[in-house]
Amino acid sequence: MKIARLGDVGNETPVLIDGERYLDVRGIVNEIDGDALASGALARIRDAADAGTLPELPGASTMRIGSPVARPSAIVCIGMNYAAHAAESGSLPPEIPIMFLKTPNTVGGPNDDVDIPRKSLKTDWEVELGVVIGKRALYLDSPADAAQHIAGYLVANDLSEREFQLELSGGQWSKGKSSPGFSPLGPWLVTPDEVDAGNLRLRSWVNGEPRQDSTTADLVFGIDHIIWHLSQFLALEPGDVVLTGTPEGVALSGRFPYLKAGDVVEIEIEGLGRQRQLFRQA
Known part of the structure; x- marks a missing residue:
């Protein structure tokens, strides 16, 4: 569905x-x-x-397309969950999942315009598979228990301001992740029976030029492992969204310029739909 x-x-x-x-x-x-x-x-x-x-x-x-899930109680994110993206960020793949949070008021529709934050010079794109929680998950016994807690999957753009995230952060990433509109979700919530979440193609483009192209088969930590691992530390509530990491091909790599007003970002995940955001200056 x-x-x-x-x-x-x-x-x-x-x-x-x-x-x-x-x-x-x-x-x-x-x-x-x-x-x-x-x-x-x-x-x-x-x-x-x-x-x-x-x-x-x-x-x-x-009609305008909104986020397929109304404002979640939490957006929980996994960092550097593709080995090639970790490398372009100057890091080795993590040995345990890296978790950070985005504020719920970052959620926007998949095609809504997005404001580049004031004083931002390093706004970046990140196509990601999002997991929507359907049943409270806390202290799961094993990764095999994760599937029964998943309502479905969606496309997410984990937009990031890299200076805020890495240079002005004090060591925590969320400051660079929580500007208004920095979590476009959708267009659809797709139920698990229609999705092979472990083998989905993810792509992104900026002004029509290809940027990212990978598959969820390259995840360092798979979906079930992520949900199980997070449940050992916090309760994932129904409606919460877990973002599972982005592949290589972002501006942080140094290979591409950061976003500026007038740029258009498009992202797509196989079977889950496509997004398009026009960027404006706040």
Whole structure:
């Protein structure tokens, strides 16, 4: 299943995408958030779709696309989780997952414009596979337990300001990760039955020029391991989003310029959709 949220900021309508049709699911649930996911809303939506009881949403094809998940309680991120990206960052691959946080108010729609922060000279792009939590995960016994806690997957751009992150940070990364709009998500939440999360192609472009091109098969720590590992230290709540790392090909490498006003970034993950952001100066 592909779930989206369409409409103006703060007034999105949840829909099920069925081919070229957008089916209104408000008869099942009014929002796609932690409460809905915890209550089994996705299963009820599937049942209603199978029964043919979901109406089409008029005008859906012209609406803005929002994040497929309403504001999560947490965005938990894994750093340097592709060996080649660690190398271009000047580091060896980590021996244990590196965790940092982004603030929930960084979430934006996949095609929303993004402001380059004031005083920023090093705003960077990062295509990433995002994991949406569907069931509370705390102290999981093994990585094999992770799958039952995953509601689905989505495309994420883990936008970063590298000076804020690395030079003005005091050793913590989140300062460079939490500017408004720095977590575009979507266009869809795709349920696990439609995704081979361990072998998805990720790509990015800046102004039409290729930047990143890799697959999740190159992850240092796989999805199940990440969810299990995080659960040993914190509770992952329904609706939370876990970002799993970015492959090589970012501006931090020194091979490409950082973003400036007027630049357009596009990112795509196989089967999960495509994003497009125009960058403006704040």
